Amino acid sequence: MQHYILSAKLSLAKIDPRYVRLIIALVSLAMFVLAAGAPGATGGVGN
Amino acid sequence: MILLYAVLAGLLAGLVRAGLTRRSLRFPGLRLLWLAPAAYLPQHLAFQFSPARRLLPDDLAAFILVGTQLLLLAFVWANRQQPGFWLLGLGLVLNLLVIALNGGFMPISPETVARLAPDAPPGTWQVGERLGSTKDIVLPAADIRFEWLSDRFLMTAGTSANRVAFSIGDVIIALGAFRLLWMLGSPGPGRTSESFQSPESRFSLGSLHSNREREYGD
Numbered sequence: 001m002q003h004y005i006l007s008a009k010l011s012l013a014k015i016d017p018r019y020v021r022l023i024i025a026l027v028s029l030a031m032f033v034l035a036a037g038a039p040g041a042t043g044g045v046g047n
Numbered sequence: 048m049i050l051l052y053a054v055l056a057g058l059l060a061g062l063v064r065a066g067l068t069r070r071s072l073r074f075p076g077l078r079l080l081w082l083a084p085a086a087y088l089p090q091h092l093a094f095q096f097s098p099a100r101r102l103l104p105d106d107l108a109a110f111i112l113v114g115t116q117l118l119l120l121a122f123v124w125a126n127r128q129q130p131g132f133w134l135l136g137l138g139l140v141l142n143l144l145v146i147a148l149n150g151g152f153m154p155i156s157p158e159t160v161a162r163l164a165p166d167a168p169p170g171t172w173q174v175g176e177r178l179g180s181t182k183d184i185v186l187p188a189a190d191i192r193f194e195w196l197s198d199r200f201l202m203t204a205g206t207s208a209n210r211v212a213f214s215i216g217d218v219i220i221a222l223g224a225f226r227l228l229w230m231l232g233s234p235g236p237g238r239t240s241e242s243f244q245s246p247e248s249r250f251s252l253g254s255l256h257s258n259r260e261r262e263y264g265d
Contacts, residue, residue, distance in 0.1 A: 031087035038153035
């Protein structure tokens with residue numbers, strides 16, 4: 001079990017934190033535009 | 048969905064710009080980033096997640112929409128120095144204004160709904176009621192306050208499921224997102240920016256990752 005935990009830690013350590021922060025920022029921006037915008041689809045009406 | 052296209056287009060444009068000018072990727076360090084998911088998740092529950100949206104009364108859904116947009120306004124204010132945020136803020140304020148003045152939902156006229164869903168059976172939408180599970184409420188054009196800010200533009204390309212009505216605020220938000228992501232390929236790291244500066248890591252996010260792997264000896 002400890003071996004797997006260590007492997008997971010090593011795998012995570014390989015990921016550049018700047019890369020992770022960029023992904024988080026992009027996902028957050030996508031969430032922002034979805035929440036700030038109000039484009040109206042049919043919402044199930046007429047589909 | 049059309050707003051996500053703007054994010055994707057801006058991301059692609061920023062990557063291409065960085066590649067063409069042989070510059071490193073950079074993204075402005077944003078403050079209070081947690082406000083974006085904090086605003087999105089309640090809206091997702093209220094308008095997208097079927098079990099929750101059926102349980103929520105319209106009054107509460109309207110409260111959630113206005114309240115979460117106020118959270119986003121705080122996020123915009125905290126990052127107002129960043130490129131594109133004045134456009135994001137302007138679009139947000141325009142949407143929030145017309146929503147707040149029309150009962151907490153984005154107004155849409157019956158004429159626009161008829162063009163948006165021409166095949167809708169009679170009775171599936173009514174004036175004065177919300178349009179399905181969307182953020183929109185159907186109101187006569189004459190009764191809409193600031194009608195020019197409402198969902199009055201149509202994108203009808205593709206299938207009927209892809210049709211969408213949008214507001215001038217949505218357009219400005221899309222432009223702001225594009226402008227912000229265009230900065231990915233901008234020259235030189237600023238004081239608040241996070242640069243992906245490294246000889247091998249220009250342009251490609253994949254190369255950034257593989258570069259890191261080499262560093263760790265894989």
